[in-house]
Amino acid sequence: MRFIGNKENLLSAIYSRISAHGVKGQRFFDFFSGTTNVARFFKDEGYQIESNDLLYLSYCLQKAYIENNEEPKFEGLIPNIISNSGNIFATPLDNVVSYLNSIDDFYGFISQNYTPLGTSDLPQPRMYFSEENGLRIDAVRVMIENWRTEQLLSESEYFILLACLIESVSFYANVAGVYAAFHKKWDPRAVKRFALRPIKIHDNGKKNIVHNTDSLNLVSGIVTDILYLDPPYNERQYLPNYHLIETIARYDSPLIKGVTGMRPYSKEKSSFCSVKTALRDLEYVAENADYKYLIMSYNSEGIMSTDSILSVLSKYGSVALEEIEYRRFKSNSKGLSSIKREVKEQLFILSR
Numbered sequence: 001m002r003f004i005g006n007k008e009n010l011l012s013a014i015y016s017r018i019s020a021h022g023v024k025g026q027r028f029f030d031f032f033s034g035t036t037n038v039a040r041f042f043k044d045e046g047y048q049i050e051s052n053d054l055l056y057l058s059y060c061l062q063k064a065y066i067e068n069n070e071e072p073k074f075e076g077l078i079p080n081i082i083s084n085s086g087n088i089f090a091t092p093l094d095n096v097v098s099y100l101n102s103i104d105d106f107y108g109f110i111s112q113n114y115t116p117l118g119t120s121d122l123p124q125p126r127m128y129f130s131e132e133n134g135l136r137i138d139a140v141r142v143m144i145e146n147w148r149t150e151q152l153l154s155e156s157e158y159f160i161l162l163a164c165l166i167e168s169v170s171f172y173a174n175v176a177g178v179y180a181a182f183h184k185k186w187d188p189r190a191v192k193r194f195a196l197r198p199i200k201i202h203d204n205g206k207k208n209i210v211h212n213t214d215s216l217n218l219v220s221g222i223v224t225d226i227l228y229l230d231p232p233y234n235e236r237q238y239l240p241n242y243h244l245i246e247t248i249a250r251y252d253s254p255l256i257k258g259v260t261g262m263r264p265y266s267k268e269k270s271s272f273c274s275v276k277t278a279l280r281d282l283e284y285v286a287e288n289a290d291y292k293y294l295i296m297s298y299n300s301e302g303i304m305s306t307d308s309i310l311s312v313l314s315k316y317g318s319v320a321l322e323e324i325e326y327r328r329f330k331s332n333s334k335g336l337s338s339i340k341r342e343v344k345e346q347l348f349i350l351s352r
Ligand SMILES: C[S@@+](CC[C@H](N)C(=O)[O-])C[C@H]1O[C@@H](n2cnc3c(N)ncnc32)[C@H](O)[C@@H]1O
Pocket: 003, 004, 005, 006, 007, 008, 031, 032, 033, 034, 035, 036, 037, 038, 052, 053, 054, 055, 058, 213, 214, 215, 216, 230, 231, 232, 233, 238, 239, 269, 270, 271, 272
């Protein structure tokens, strides 16, 4: 999934750097889980995982990828929807996904508010999804909810299907990565017909625990070997950037407003997005959680300075700083010259 700060391409670098510092254990706590990529990686390494995020869309992914260990069988559902159990060579998840790709369109909240079909009366009709894909997304989302209401799905099957939907929609959204704005012309990705895709199940044979709250609420109860923090590194809150995925995940018909159809997000604001509170709250975590190692990913251009982070963390143990150069981009200054910039991904490694 396209997500700001997603560590997908840095996982092996992070793992080798922390391993070189002797960081290991059996329990891993992913404090700002986002896409769950980091938690998934450590789950595959055999760690028992606990994870959390403020966003419900992340919670759905955590339920499916982190808490759940089993391939869904859909025993309550398949006999009700598919005659002769579908394709016997496909998995039950593949069969259910293919069924969902064949159901009738539905004109629901997404079509009504985020496609030209339902917003043609606005000065700028919203073009997040094509009309056809809005109807497909609504159809799938409503069907998943109906199945849950009719008790045809177990809890993990419900979240696995929601995770499939969350992962799939970003392949068809008419946006440049985030949902704070939509393109005013159709991107080629947005005009392809929407198809739900199955997710991969991860099994570590352990009891993993997931949450959906402000991570600061969990600090006093944390007991872990590796506490991994990957906070936002600038003042932009996450929810406005992903409001539409959050609404698809919740499907709660929020009172939306503005050109983008933004949902309210007063409960999803993070203190780590404010210069005034980020360092204070980092110190609260470092001081009060029970861990052997605290690992923090950060960006060299983040709102907390490198020196201030080092000075806070070093109160609670020995700290090493690793830097991974991972992105160079050119920015044109008034079109006259181009400058190469290096952004460093930092890894603060605190050993207690
Ligand atoms: C940099 S992203 C994490 C990316 C993640 N490591 C990945 O690979 O996808 C930061 C995440 O922290 C979450 N977040 C920010 N403040 C939070 C808080 N106080 N409690 C819980 N989650 C928070 C955001 O919703 C976002 O998903």
